Amino acid sequence: MYLFLSWEIFLEILILWVAFYMVYLLIKGTAAEQVLKGLIIIAFVIILTKSLNLVIINWLLTRLLAISVLAFLIIFQPELRRGLARIGRMGVFTGEIEALKEVAKAATILAKKKTGALIAMEREVGLRRYVESGVSVDSKVTSELINTIFATASPLHDGGIIVSEQRVEAAACLFPLTQNPNIPKTMGTRHRAALGLSEETDAVVITVSEETGGISISVGGKMTHDIDHKSLEKMLEKIYMPRIKGEKMPLILRKLLAKRKG
Numbered sequence: 001m002y003l004f005l006s007w008e009i010f011l012e013i014l015i016l017w018v019a020f021y022m023v024y025l026l027i028k029g030t031a032a033e034q035v036l037k038g039l040i041i042i043a044f045v046i047i048l049t050k051s052l053n054l055v056i057i058n059w060l061l062t063r064l065l066a067i068s069v070l071a072f073l074i075i076f077q078p079e080l081r082r083g084l085a086r087i088g089r090m091g092v093f094t095g096e097i098e099a100l101k102e103v104a105k106a107a108t109i110l111a112k113k114k115t116g117a118l119i120a121m122e123r124e125v126g127l128r129r130y131v132e133s134g135v136s137v138d139s140k141v142t143s144e145l146i147n148t149i150f151a152t153a154s155p156l157h158d159g160g161i162i163v164s165e166q167r168v169e170a171a172a173c174l175f176p177l178t179q180n181p182n183i184p185k186t187m188g189t190r191h192r193a194a195l196g197l198s199e200e201t202d203a204v205v206i207t208v209s210e211e212t213g214g215i216s217i218s219v220g221g222k223m224t225h226d227i228d229h230k231s232l233e234k235m236l237e238k239i240y241m242p243r244i245k246g247e248k249m250p251l252i253l254r255k256l257l258a259k260r261k262g
Contacts, residue, residue, distance in 0.1 A: 039068055099141040099166040100236040106146035107206050107215050108229040116210030117150040118160030118190050120175065123240075125201040127162050127169075134159060134173030141166050150208075160193065160205075176200055180221070194218040204239055206232070 023036075042065050049058040103119060110117045120127060135156060139145060141163055149171045150157045159172040178195035194205040198218040205218040215227045217235060227235065 035072055039065065039072065042068065096166060096240060097237065099163070100240060101233060102141050102143045103146065103163060103206065104229060104233045104236060106143040107208055107232060109143065109147055110150055110208045111213045111215050114210055114213040115147075115150055115152065115208065116157075116190055117146070117206070117208040118175070118194060119146065119206040120160050120162045120173070120194075120197055121204045121206070121236075121240075122162060122164040122169075123202045123204065125203065127164065127201060127203060130173050130175060130197070131162050131164075131170040134162070134170035136170050137161070137168045138170075139168050141168055160197075175205075178221075191216060191218075191223065195221060195223055198222075204236065 042061060046058060046061045046065060049061060103121065107117065107119065120130070137145075137149075145168060146161065148154060149161055149168075156171040160175055161171045162169045162173055175193035176196040176199075177189070177192045178199060180195065180199070183192070183195065188209070188211075191207050191209070194207045194216065195218050197203055198205050199221040202220070207216040207218065207223075208214075209216070214225060215232060216223050216225045217227055217232065218224075219239065224235075
């Protein structure tokens with residue numbers, strides 16, 4: 001009987017852990033993440049005030065928490081809806097390599113036409129705050145879509161696009177400019193934005209120069225210039241698809257493993 005209860009408790013803890021982790025993934029990288037942290041702090045303070053028998057403060061905080069949770073669900077309803085859609089795509093490896101090839105193909109076509117482009121590819125660190133600075137797209141990654149977005153006549157060609165989990169999340173996004181004093185003063189705004197985003201996050205940022213048609217890739221605050229199509233594909237695959245025991249793992253599994261190792 002005791003063993004059965006122990007397994008029952010273990011199962012409940014496991015289910016709750018998975019549920020809380022899924023909620024965290026829903027709002028990771030968004031403004032809602034900070035709000036949720038605030039709610040958790042309020043909940044801990046409520047427990048503390050109850051144990052210290054601070055009746056009035058506990059009563060006020062309890063009412064505040066109830067109102068805050070309701071406001072959280074209303075205010076951040078769009079983020080939660082997008083997050084649920086992402087969960088629906090989790091665990092199904094629908095072709096990360098294909099998405100990477102589409103991005104590389106688009107960059108190559110844009111380079112041949114000398115059409116400027118800025119493509120940020122999300123990794124472990126969420127880019128939601130930068131997504132919110134642009135125009136929502138939420139469409140499957142294709143070379144045709146990326147080329148259309150960066151066409152000179154397109155109203156979305158200024159700024160960058162963000163690719164996350166094989167989808168173009170948003171276009172015309174604003175990225176932070178690098179503050180590195182050692183970069184050449186001749187470097188354009190597009191390349192400065194690519195470096196800036198790669199310094200603040202672990203995103204991989206591809207830049208196509210409209211002056212030279214050269215392709216650059218920025219990772220970890222470092223930029224590699226003059227990359228050809230095949231090299232770009234190999235670099236992206238090496239970054240996004242590391243081999244573990246001879247098999248390629250989907251991004252969501254790598255995120256889970258990374259969390260456990262951390």
